[in-house]
Amino acid sequence: MKAMVFAAGYGERLRPLTERVPKALLPVGGRPMIEYPLLLLRHYGIEEIIINLHHLGEKIREHLQDGNRLGLKITYSEETELLDTGGGLLRARAFLAQNTFIVINSDVIIDLSLTALLKSHQRHGGIATLVLRPDPQADLYGAIEVSEDLRIQRFLAHRAPRSEAAGDLTKYMFTGVQVLEPGVFDHMVDEDPFGITRVTYPKILVQGEALYGFPFRGYWQDLGTPERIAEAESKLRSGELKLHYLQA
Incomplete structure (x- = not known):
């Protein structure tokens, strides 16, 4: 099975943080937020993942590279203009269209x-x-x-x-x-x-x-605002939130 992670957005509600760092790479609990959906997918054996890129996409590519560090095989879908969720999916059709697939936003933590x-x-x-x-x-x-x-x-x-x-x-x-x-x-x-x-x-x-x-x-948290990031950060740092896919 394959998956897609949406990571092309500007992160408008997180400005000025996202002016130099893409939203997907903002740190939450000691790791970039995009790693939470990626590690969730890996936990269930889903290793072939496509990520769409637009705003500061080169920084996401530089950080994740081919995914090998995380035990994944990552492909990228470049968007010269934002295509929204439907357009982004359609551009990734050749990668996804063989079988059932999963799609996850890069800015959510979900257990x-x-x-x-x-x-x-x-x-x-x-x-x-x-x-x-x-x-x-x-x-x-x-x-x-x-x-x-x-x-x-x-x-x-x-x-x-x-x-x-x-x-x-x-x-x-x-x-x-x-x-x-x-x-x-x-x-x-x-x-x-x-x-x-x-x-x-x-x-x-x-x-x-x-x-x-x-x-x-x-547990579910959208990470679209500084306040929501701070809430998730607090729960992760204190140990109140223990995500099953991060446990040894």
Whole structure:
């Protein structure tokens, strides 16, 4: 199995820190933040990884090189302009399109069992499974509505229509971790930069294909602001947070 890690963004909310250092290389708990998703993938035997690059991408490439130091085989996808998540994935199609693959944002720390995630994805048989978390502020970030059978019914921020037979729905927030089938590329058009949750997934729902959620209640932290980095740093340094994939 292969994976993609998104690392092309500017890290606007982290300026001025990201003016000279790419967001993915900002230190958190003694290591660059991008190493957390990379080490999670390695723990589950996923060693072939593609990373998209744009802002200060040469520094990410210089730090990680071919991945051998981390026990990985890293390939890079250069973006001369930011392609967003959908466009970035589409550019990496040749690398990913042979089998089921995983996509993770470089700016999240999550204590997730990829084994459980993949079993859920295989059991449901959808074109993609998104790791979701309950959050009282989900509406602020674009809630995702999920039915009792864990089938995603609507991305609220984008007003995609929901099935009338969906029944009671629960709102969740997307964690930035997902499993996809190669068939997702058939729903993408090579156009202006586009987001997969903003454009591709709502279109898939309209066409009647299945997307599923994987509810997750363990530790997750987005590292998009100095305050969130400081929170994760404190928990890692104190030993309060022990990530299973970093334990000897």
